[in-house]
Amino acid sequence: MRILLVEDEARMAAALTTALRKYDMVVDRAASLSEAQAVITEGGHDAILLDRHLPDGDGLSLVAQLRARAVATPIIILTAKGELSERIAGLDGGADDYLAKPFAVDELLARLRAVLRRPADLRSRVMRLGRLGFDLGNSEADVEGRPLDLPRRERLVLETLMRRMGRTVVRAALEAAVYALDEAVQPNTLDTHVSRLRRKLAEADAGVQIHSIRGVGYLLRCVS
Incomplete structure (x- = not known):
């Protein structure tokens, strides 16, 4: 499974990358919206883990751009903005799930498995x-x-x-x-x-x- 992690905080990104690689995931990292856009053009990611607070803007703007281009890759928002209004904005903006920091890696893995089991995915488990x-x-x-x-x-x-x-x-x-x-x-x-x-x-x-x-x-x- 190939994951794109869009996270500007180096320590958080390193910790998540180490944890996800233990579960046989290949992790690419982007530290900004512009870097993420460049990596996404390469394609091939099964899911995107996206921080909202990035140096060059709100991660939700990337979600909107991808959905407008009919890119259906599952997106999980990872952010310290955990208020109800923020979660609603994220989900209504096209994200598949929303996880407030701090969170347990096991919960993140469970949410990844859930979004990858969408009915639109016809692949057998x-x-x-x-x-x-x-x-x-x-x-x-x-x-x-x-x-x-x-x-x-x-x-x-x-x-x-x-x-x-x-x-x-x-x-x-x-x-x-x-x-x-x-x-x-x-x-x-x-x-x-x-x-x-x-x-x-x-x-x-x-x-x-x-x-x-x-x-x-x-x-x-x-x-x-």
Whole structure:
């Protein structure tokens, strides 16, 4: 899951980023409205966590802009402005949820799961291919009910391939799903994660195989 965190306070942003990454989330950070707009043009975020009080304006103005452009990415407002009138303004302004600071990370995670379960999202919570299953909500893999223990990066690779099963995932898209914008990626690091994941899927007899599409990316499909 890829999250855009729009927060100007460095310590708060660092704490949230650390907490969310523990739950297999890739976190990109923007410290202002202008930075957020630039990052959003790249696309690919599953949800946006948005502070209201930013150096160049109110976060609600970004919500209005996105909704006017028919961008349906779930948005949770995170702010110290927790009065009823402020919450109503945020929700009426197009946000999906509103969480007043300070808050518990567990509550934020629960609210993220809730907005990502919107009826408009037709994706199954558990995706299956061959004997392999992947729970999108919990980021857990299994082979016919047997847990498949994978490190964080390999789970992110597998999740991305499962979401696009049967279709080639270009290398740039896979890297974007696994690494945040501020993370340095060594040339062969992604290939290493894919190679290890491929071996573990074979050892677990998952009934699927990761195919390398030379010069393009990777494809996950059932073993014929």
